[in-house]
Amino acid sequence: MPAIKGVDLVAESGSTVALLGPSGSGKSTLLMVLRGLLEPDAGVVVLDGSVAADKEYAHRQREIGLVFQEPETQLFATTARDDVAFGPRQLGWPADMVDAAVEEALDLVGLTGSEFGERHPYSLSGGEQRRLALAGVLAMRPKMLLLDEPFVSLDPGARRDLAAVVRRLVESGMGLMLATHDVDQAWSLCDERLLLVGGELVAAGDWDFAGAGAELLAAHRLRTPFFVELWRRLGRPLADAPRTVAMATEALR
Numbered sequence: 001m002p003a004i005k006g007v008d009l010v011a012e013s014g015s016t017v018a019l020l021g022p023s024g025s026g027k028s029t030l031l032m033v034l035r036g037l038l039e040p041d042a043g044v045v046v047l048d049g050s051v052a053a054d055k056e057y058a059h060r061q062r063e064i065g066l067v068f069q070e071p072e073t074q075l076f077a078t079t080a081r082d083d084v085a086f087g088p089r090q091l092g093w094p095a096d097m098v099d100a101a102v103e104e105a106l107d108l109v110g111l112t113g114s115e116f117g118e119r120h121p122y123s124l125s126g127g128e129q130r131r132l133a134l135a136g137v138l139a140m141r142p143k144m145l146l147l148d149e150p151f152v153s154l155d156p157g158a159r160r161d162l163a164a165v166v167r168r169l170v171e172s173g174m175g176l177m178l179a180t181h182d183v184d185q186a187w188s189l190c191d192e193r194l195l196l197v198g199g200e201l202v203a204a205g206d207w208d209f210a211g212a213g214a215e216l217l218a219a220h221r222l223r224t225p226f227f228v229e230l231w232r233r234l235g236r237p238l239a240d241a242p243r244t245v246a247m248a249t250e251a252l253r
Contacts, residue, residue: 002041003029004199011177013048013143016170018186019179020222021196027179028069030196031146034177035066062091065142069149071133075121080106080132081113083121087140105139109165127158131165144175151182163188183217187225188243195220209238 004026019027032038044051047060077083084105088098106113109131151159170176180186195203207213214224227248231241242248
């Protein structure tokens with residue numbers, strides 16, 4: 001039985017897409033196919049107009065950064081700085097370019113090189129390790145970021161810190177595809193949603209909470225985001241539902 005089948009989708013440059021669905025629905029498989037770690041038995045992945053037979057396709061693949069579920073298990077170097085530098089070094093970048101990419105990536109995730117660069121990755125907290133793994137992907141300067149359940153097993157503070165990092169990346173123009181069960185984080189970070197069930201794409205596009213969006217999620221055992229449900233109970237237009245605490249606070253003043 002195929003892990004995914006009949007999935008036809010388009011992710012525009014700079015788009016933010018939540019990939020939702022129950023466990024075993026094919027979310028991780030889809031991300032690995034999009035990144036090129038798995039080859040589809042049928043169908044084709046087109047990256048910025050290029051297909052696998054094109055000479056620039058490998059470069060296009062490197063513009064997509066994939067962070068696996070529980071990526072801290074992949075940390076292996078003796079210092080945080082060396083761990084982040086691994087990818088750029090494998091690409092053959094000159095030393096000064098590698099150093100600049102590493103410092104930039106560490107800054108982006110809130111782990112400054114001066115404070116964290118020489119620390120052993122396993123001396124960091126769980127949330128810091130998760131952000132370090134993200135820095136290792138960001139150091140290769142991707143245009144699109146694929147995140148597979150990034151908030152799993154993090155305490156509330158670490159979840160907030162990681163979400164803030166991802167939000168800054170999105171606001172800078174980076175594209176995002178976020179596979180998650182956390183509909184609140186998905187709603188706060190993503191303008192669109194895809195729903196996978198049994199390896200098939202059930203829905204794509206806008207969240208559509210002013211229409212049948214909530215019923216669609218409920219039918220597949222996914223709840224409505226907190227702020228959307230709050231707006232419903234307050235009798236306010238669901239099309240105006242806030243995505244963050246700050247937006248809700250401003251709207252309720």
